[in-house]
Amino acid sequence: MDIVTTSPLWGQATNPWNPIYEVGGSSGGGAGCVAVKGCPITIGTDIGGSVRIPAAWNGLYTLKPTNFRVS
Numbered sequence: 001m002d003i004v005t006t007s008p009l010w011g012q013a014t015n016p017w018n019p020i021y022e023v024g025g026s027s028g029g030g031a032g033c034v035a036v037k038g039c040p041i042t043i044g045t046d047i048g049g050s051v052r053i054p055a056a057w058n059g060l061y062t063l064k065p066t067n068f069r070v071s
Contacts, residue, residue: 003053005029015058024057026050031058 005013005028013029015021016036023032030042031054044051046064055062 003049005054017059022057023054025053028054028057031055031060034058034060 003024004022005024005026007013013023013032015023016032023029025031025044027042027044027050030039030044033039034042035058044054046052046062051062052064054060
């Protein structure tokens, strides 16, 4: 597992504020889009930090989903 967003077609997603940095995590592309106001909101599961890491790396806030389990 890696904490960067990489596409075989487009390569590595970069931070919109400073292109030498990455957007982070599997939801990094969505976080970069929200950071530049390209979209108002994105979704993610945050099982391994895939929402919290991109939010932190792009200067955003996030809501962590709850761990809801049906018994």
